[in-house]
Amino acid sequence: MRLSRSEQVTGRVFLILLVLVTLLPFVSMLSAALQPRGTVPTGLTWPSDPQWGNFADAFTVANMGALLKSSGLIVAGVVPVAVVIATMAGFGLGHLKIPGARFVFVFFLLGLTMPFEAVITPLYYQIQDFGLLNTRWAIILPLIGLFMPFGVFWMRTHFINVPAELSEAARVDGSSTWQLFWRIHLPLARPAIASLTILLFLWTWNQFLLAIVLVDDGTKRTMAGALGAFQGQWGTDQVLLCAGSLLILTPTLIVFLVFQRQFIKALLQGSVKG
Missing domain, CATH: 1.10.3720.10 (MetI-like)
Known part of the structure; x- marks a missing residue:
C-alpha cells in the first residue's frame, strides 16, 4: 500500500518534531554547561564565550x-x-x-x-x-x-x-x-x-x-x-x-x-x- 504525498509529508513533519523535542533537553543542558561558573542559566541561550573548561572541571570534581x-x-x-x-x-x-x-x-x-x-x-x-x-x-x-x-x-x-x-x-x-x-x-x-x-x-x-x-x-x-x-x-x-x-x-x-x-x-x- 503506497502512502499519499500528504501522508508522507505529515509523517516526516511528525518525525522532525519528535527529534526536536527529544534533542531540546540536551541542547538546553549543553548551553547551561557552557555558561560561566557561578551564574544561574536562564532559558535556552548560547553563551557569547562558551566555557568548555567546565567539562574538564566536572570530570575532575x-x-x-x-x-x-x-x-x-x-x-x-x-x-x-x-x-x-x-x-x-x-x-x-x-x-x-x-x-x-x-x-x-x-x-x-x-x-x-x-x-x-x-x-x-x-x-x-x-x-x-x-x-x-x-x-x-x-x-x-x-x-x-x-x-x-x-x-x-x-x-x-x-x-x-x-x-x-x-x-x-x-x-x-x-x-x-x-x-x-x-x-x-x-x-x-x-x-x-x-x-x-x-x-x-x-x-x-x-x-x-x-x-x-x-x-x-x-x-x-x-x-x-x-x-x-x-x-x-x-x-x-x-x-x-x-x-x-x-x-x-x-x-x-x-x-x-x-x-x-x-x-x-x-x-x-x-x-x-x-
Whole structure:
C-alpha cells in the first residue's frame, strides 16, 4: 500500500518534531554547561564565550576516571553472564520439550511485572546478610537476577520461531542437544543476542536505584548512581551540575549512536522465517 504525498509529508513533519523535542533537553543542558561558573542559566541561550573548561572541571570534581572504571567492571560482571544464562534458558524453554516449561515461562512473565522498587528492601537485607553491602557485587549479582525475566523472554521469543525442521535434520545426523544448540541455533540467534547485549549494557550502565541504595562508596557505583552524590555535593552550582550530567550521559549516547544500525537490524531479523 503506497502512502499519499500528504501522508508522507505529515509523517516526516511528525518525525522532525519528535527529534526536536527529544534533542531540546540536551541542547538546553549543553548551553547551561557552557555558561560561566557561578551564574544561574536562564532559558535556552548560547553563551557569547562558551566555557568548555567546565567539562574538564566536572570530570575532575566527580572523579569520572574512577567511575568509568567502576561502571566498566559492573557491566563486565553483569552483561556476559546474564546473556549466556538467558540464551541457554531461552533455548530450553523455547525449543526443547522440557516438562513444566510453560509453567516456568509464566513464572518469568510474572517477573516482568515486578519493578525494582518492589524488591529493593528485601534485597538490601539479603545483600547485608551475604556481607556484600558497599561492594560492586551488591550491584552485579542482583542485576543478573533482575534481568533474567526479560532476557529469557527475549531469547525464548527467538528460539520458539526457529523451524523445528532444522533440529530434526540435525538429530537425524546424530547431533546431541549441546551440538544442536552450539552449531545450529546459536549462530542463528546472533541478532537476538546482539540486541539483548546492547539493551543490558545500557540498563546496567544507567542503573541508579541499586547503586545508591546498596553502595555507599561513590567510586564503586555506576556512572548514573554517582550522579546522586554529585548532585548533592554540587547542586548549587548548576553549571557544573549540567556539565557533569552530560559527561555521565555521553557513554550511553555514544553506544546508541554507534550500534543503532545493528540494534535495528537485530530487531528486524530476530526470528527465522520458515
